Amino acid sequence: MRGMMEVYVRKDSVMKTLIAYTSKTGTTSRVIQRIAHSLGDCVCVDLRQETPNVADYDRVIIGSPIRMGRLSHSVSSFIKSNLEEITTRPYGLFILCGLTAAGEEQLREVYDAALRNGAVACACFGGELNLENLKQTDQVLVQMALDSQSDIPRATLNWDAVDSFIDAFAE
Numbered sequence: 421m422r423g424m425m426e427v428y429v430r431k432d433s434v435m436k437t438l439i440a441y442t443s444k445t446g447t448t449s450r451v452i453q454r455i456a457h458s459l460g461d462c463v464c465v466d467l468r469q470e471t472p473n474v475a476d477y478d479r480v481i482i483g484s485p486i487r488m489g490r491l492s493h494s495v496s497s498f499i500k501s502n503l504e505e506i507t508t509r510p511y512g513l514f515i516l517c518g519l520t521a522a523g524e525e526q527l528r529e530v531y532d533a534a535l536r537n538g539a540v541a542c543a544c545f546g547g548e549l550n551l552e553n554l555k556q557t558d559q560v561l562v563q564m565a566l567d568s569q570s571d572i573p574r575a576t577l578n579w580d581a582v583d584s585f586i587d588a589f590a591e
């Protein structure tokens with residue numbers, strides 16, 4: 421089915437996990453592949469292509485890049501439409517962002533306190549700026565923003581934070 425990626429790594433008595441995400445330039449896709457391979461028995465669904473049925477899963481992980489200070493629209497509407505199903509099973513939340521220094525603040529802004537407090541894990545993984553994967557108009561805009569803020573450190577992807585997030589689910 422379009423948008424679904426089964427990861428055939430099975431471990432004894434693991435729970436079936438839905439990883440619901442979006443990715444514009446590929447960083448979040450790489451992160452969810454690592455999570456899926458580590459946890460096993462995961463179904464990864466790109467929410468721009470498919471709407472999964474949360475009731476089919478034992479637990480849920482939701483991730484999105486931050487763009488213009490917000491979650492991707494398909495991620496926020498997925499959470500809104502499935503809030504009860506998500507929060508009545510173990511769930512995790514993460515973001516990818518370019519403004520790594522402001523990551524925690526952005527995490528608080530995009531996921532409300534009740535949602536964050538109920539999560540098994542809730543984290544910012546930093547991010548990457550893959551300008552070559554953007555439309556040319558977006559490339560110009562992002563490059564201008566970067567040039568005007570050369571004092572802000574470039575984004576880096578924090579794989580240690582990804583591994584700590586995985587550990588919280590593996591326990």
Ligand SMILES: Cc1cc2nc3c(=O)[nH]c(=O)nc-3n(C[C@H](O)[C@H](O)[C@H](O)COP(=O)(O)O)c2cc1C
Nearest residue numbers: 444445446447448485487488489517518519547548
């Ligand atoms: C058009 C655009 C807007 C962005 N806006 C933000 C932002 O408001 N805050 C932030 O921290 N990072 C921002 N970023 C950085 C992305 O969150 C970061 O590049 C992330 O790794 C992208 O993940 P993806 O490759 O899965 O799409 C922006 C990136 C782009 C291209």
